[in-house]
Amino acid sequence: MEVLIKRRKEIKRRRVLKNKFLGFLFLKNICSNTYIFIDIFFRRRMGHLYLITAFTDKDYVIGNKNGLPWNYREDLKFFKEKTMGQVVIMGYRTFESIGKSLPGRINIVISNEVHGVIYEKGCYMMRRLEDAVEYAKENYPLKDIFVIGGSKIYQDSLEKCIFDKIYVTRICKEYEGDIFFPYSSLITKYQPSSQLKSFYHPELIFEEWIYISS
Numbered sequence: 001m002e003v004l005i006k007r008r009k010e011i012k013r014r015r016v017l018k019n020k021f022l023g024f025l026f027l028k029n030i031c032s033n034t035y036i037f038i039d040i041f042f043r044r045r046m047g048h049l050y051l052i053t054a055f056t057d058k059d060y061v062i063g064n065k066n067g068l069p070w071n072y073r074e075d076l077k078f079f080k081e082k083t084m085g086q087v088v089i090m091g092y093r094t095f096e097s098i099g100k101s102l103p104g105r106i107n108i109v110i111s112n113e114v115h116g117v118i119y120e121k122g123c124y125m126m127r128r129l130e131d132a133v134e135y136a137k138e139n140y141p142l143k144d145i146f147v148i149g150g151s152k153i154y155q156d157s158l159e160k161c162i163f164d165k166i167y168v169t170r171i172c173k174e175y176e177g178d179i180f181f182p183y184s185s186l187i188t189k190y191q192p193s194s195q196l197k198s199f200y201h202p203e204l205i206f207e208e209w210i211y212i213s214s
């Protein structure tokens with residue numbers, strides 16, 4: 001009799017264990033499915049497409065002698081904060097002017113020529129802007145994509161892309177330059193949505209522009 005009771009207890013204990021295990025599997029399954037669902041949902045793309053630039057108020061100068069005509073630490077800091085950890089797309093001359101890949105970011109350089117130096121410096125190379133944007137969206141769906149210049153790339157992207165936002169650092173001071181922002185292409189499709197005057201440099205205004213359609 002005692003043996004029989006022991007046996008029954010053992011069977012009951014095993015049944016409880018089995019149910020616990022099945023419950024655990026069930027929960028694990030739900031968690032895993034939820035995870036897959038979230039993954040798929042967010043992979044549809046959470047990153048945004050931005051253009052970021054700095055130009056002079058009067059003539060829309062962005063560059064001089066393949067470099068920046070100014071040196072505002074605050075603007076560089078702003079650029080770094082926005083683009084860090086994200087994807088940046090630039091023209092070959094802008095890449096040349098920087099002279100390296102921007103650290104902590106996925107760098108894509110647009111060029112019609114194959115320049116070994118692009119790969120040596122750890123950047124991707126694409127022949128067309130559209131391909132670069134597609135590649136970034138496909139491979140880095142959670143990252144923001146920043147078109148960072150120069151003039152040709154700005155022009156091309158303003159014609160072909162719709163940006164979620166455009167970051168402009170307006171420089172209220174005259175600088176000599178030989179490369180200009182395609183301002184007319186900007187104002188036909190976008191308008192400023194916010195402006196913030198720099199506390200440290202009275203000549204710097206940080207603006208955000210949004211799409212208003214053409």
Ligand SMILES: NC(=O)c1ccc[n+]([C@@H]2O[C@H](COP(=O)([O-])OP(=O)(O)OC[C@H]3O[C@@H](n4cnc5c(N)ncnc54)[C@H](OP(=O)(O)O)[C@@H]3O)[C@@H](O)[C@H]2O)c1
Nearest residue numbers: 053054062063066067091092093094111112149150151152
């Ligand atoms: N102020 C700012 O916010 C800012 C930002 C970025 C740059 N900049 C300044 O701007 C100047 C550089 O600009 P940039 O206009 O001379 O040159 P860029 O746009 O940076 O690069 C031009 C080169 O990129 C390639 N490229 C550009 N558009 C292309 C397209 N649609 N399809 C295929 N390839 C394309 C071509 O390279 P290949 O000839 O190799 O084919 C072209 O020669 C520098 O002075 C830089 O300092 C200023």
